[in-house]
Amino acid sequence: MLIAQVTDIHLGFDPDNPAEFNRKRLDQVLRALNDGPNRPDLLLATGDLTDRGDADSYRRLANAFSQCDFPVWPCMGNHDDRAHFAAHFPHIPQEDGFVHYAIAQDGRRIIMLDTLEPGRHGGAFCERRAQWLAARLDEDSITPTLIVMHHPPVEVGIDWMNTHPEEPWVRRFAATIAGRPNLQAILCGHIHRSAVAPWKGTTIAICSSTAPQLALDLRPMDPDAPDNRPMIVADPPAYALHRWTEEGLITHFETADDHVMLAKFDGSMQLLVRTLMNERP
Template identity: 80%
Template structure:
């Protein structure tokens, strides 16, 4: 199974502009997925789908996703609005007021979580959501399972966007998934950077955004002393491809856009390819 991931689209940052920069970047990524050599079986959109949570931006997002010849499964981020989202994505399940649901495919399960708490920038995972997740995990303790959520539960080191490991929602989430060996990975967004880390017996993989990225600066930040460090940078629009087989879960991070080809599989490169592939067991 090949799973694509986009995140932190922030559509509508430039209000009421259908040709805005963030839409252009999203379209660039979708073209790479639709027209490129690695067309996925499905696409996960892991939150901050819009900038302001307005209905018009969700309408434009639904239009953008409508060109995809594969299913798209969205999650909520801190910039999202559940009610406006539901108006334009009526087929995405909601339970108990949360956009959390299970996608089953090819003998595997994907559990999409809702970590949105209106008015809060960081993540949330209340008792209601914990009870729901525990029930979904308990009902099938053996099928390989992927957990998808916007907010990473790890402390990544970018001070102004960090998640503290002692936050109650992190502790509650960790307790809910503890002792679950069938969790293949946890996929997140939010940090606008490519990051991977071991956590709670599995791997947290964080995808870079289709919108502009966070600058990598791991120095502590003093909120009382602005130091002119870069915070947002215009790196290329990014996405991830997760290859999920019986052998395990492998993630590739990629950017969209034109690039120079320095070598291709032609007669000049054919001998090298043969040598490399002949070294493998038959």
């Protein structure tokens, strides 16, 4: 199974602009997925789908996703609004006031979580959400499973976007997934950069954004002492491809910019390709 992931679209950052920068970046990624060599079986859109949670941005997001030749499964981020989202994505399940649901496909399972708490930038995972997730994990302890959520429950080293490991929601989430041998990975967004980390016996893979990226600066930050460091940079719009095999998840991070080709598979490269492939059992 090949799973694509986009995240942190922030549609509507430039409201009322039909040529919005963030929409152009999203369309660029979707074209790469539709028309490129790696068309996925499905697309996960992992939160901050819009910038302000307004209804018109969700309408335009639904229009953008309508060009996809594969199913699109979204989840909530801290910039999202559940009610406005539901009005334009009525086919996405909601339960007990949260946008969380499970997808079964090809003998595997993907659990989409809702870590939105209105008015809070960081993540949330209350007792009701923990009970729902525990029930989903308890009902099937065999099928290979991914958890998908906007907020990563791990420190990434970028001070102003870090999650503290002792936050109550992180401890609650860690307790809920403990002892689940069929949990193969956790896919997240929020950081606007690609990162991979081991965590609680599984792996967290964080996807870069289609909107502009965060600058990579791992120095400590003093909120009372602005130091003119870069915070947001206009790197190319990005996405992830997760190749889910019998052995587990292999994640590739890619940008949607044009790449300069330095070699192609023609007669001059045929011997090299044949030699490399013949080395295998």
